[in-house]
Amino acid sequence: MTCADRGHLLTEQANPASASLDQLSSSELVDLFCREDEKALLAMEAAAPALAEAVEAISSRLRSGGRLFYLGAGTSGRLGVLDAAECPPTFCTPPELVQGVLAGGAPALLRSSEGLEDLREAGRHDLIERGFSPGDALVGIAAGGTTPYVLGGLEHARAIGALAIAMACVPSEQAPMPCAIDIRLVTGAELLTGSTRLKAGTATKMALNIISTGVMVRLGKVYGNRMVDVAVTNSKLEDRALRILKDLAGVEREQGPALLAAAGGSVKRALVMAAAGLSAEQADEALSAHDGQVRQALEQLGAQLV
Structure with missing residues (x-):
């Protein structure tokens, strides 16, 4: 296995603000996190044009009978699965309309299977297994932008003419991704170096919330600010x-x-x-x-x- 140096990626760099993280009191630690997490919102605002473009493009695909797939590994993939799972109860959508595809499948939700993210062909295989087609839309989620599993899925989407959307937390020049729409949530170095379940994960969750909710608004699932297509199940x-x-x-x-x-x-x-x-x-x-x-x-x- 070849281990590439990823130290140039913003998500892998050390954050000077947390150089003494292990020496802070609990109160100081929490205050530092509160200040640092504000950067997730700033990253969202900077990515607003790309997010709006994604909402429009995905809505068009779904209106024509297509589906939305989230593809990712580790935290990124789990966040995609979570957002997809929340669509049926919130918007009364069929489970197949928005799907989360996670490297390692369902077992990886509870037990880490991070090694599977290195398999580029696996991303393509998992999409084919789900019946991913040219009329569908794919959001490939990779905080560092270099996950082979996600890159393989995006390449497959582009090859068959499906809508390919990339979502990462590093600038595009650090990690180019094959896509039609490039969403970059540049949150900066994490307080715990390399732990993208922190700011990067927070920004990713916010972005997915906006995409799925925005798409459902465009599809008529909302009147005013009410979820009028809610399923009355409890x-x-x-x-x-x-x-x-x-x-x-x-x-x-x-x-x-x-x-x-x-x-x-x-x-x-x-x-x-x-x-x-x-x-x-x-x-x-x-x-x-x-x-x-x-x-x-x-x-x-x-x-x-x-």
């Missing part, structure tokens, strides 16, 4: 659904459960039914005619929410 989510119906459609809480039942548990369908006085079938037709967009469907019907 008491907390039922309470949220009832409050959405009251706040947006003026449906009193006592009448909410019956409306939800008539709407088959769909908050989005229930909103259109309440606002326009439609049956569940008619509400479905109106939504389907406008790609699931509640606002556009209601405008066409001459109805409105509160």
Whole structure:
């Protein structure tokens, strides 16, 4: 095995601010982390144009029947799996629409399998195994930008004509990645040298939150700032659904459960039914005619929410 020198990467460099980390009191240590973690937000702001481009490009792919894949190893891959897993309960998406692909598979979520990230061909193989196709979008996540597993996946995505998006926490000149959209979250050296589960991981989690939420907004999963496509699967989510119906459609809480039942548990369908006085079938037709967009469907019907 050839061990390349990665010392030039920003994520591998020592941070002067933490040179005496082991000598700090607990209070001093926490204060230092609080100050340093502010850089994750600054990195996000600098990457805003690329993030916006990614949201638009991914939305277009999904609107045409494609899917979104996150690919990564170690912490980066686990963050992708986490974001993908949160889409079905939050936005009522089918599990296959947003998928997290982690080097080592499910066992690597709980037990480190970092050695697998060196297998460039494995990234390509894992995507092929998932049926990754030209109509899909890939976000390859690698904090240092050099993970062979991720680079192999990005190369495969570009080769078949899929949308390839790279996400790393080092400048592109330090670690070029094959992609159409290059998201660089430059957070700087970590307080614990090389531990990219810290600032780099925080910025990555924030970026993935923005991408998935932004895409779902574009796909009509949100009205205003409400998750109107939420799946009512437990008491907390039922309470949220009832409050959405009251706040947006003026449906009193006592009448909410019956409306939800008539709407088959769909908050989005229930909103259109309440606002326009439609049956569940008619509400479905109106939504389907406008790609699931509640606002556009209601405008066409001459109805409105509160």
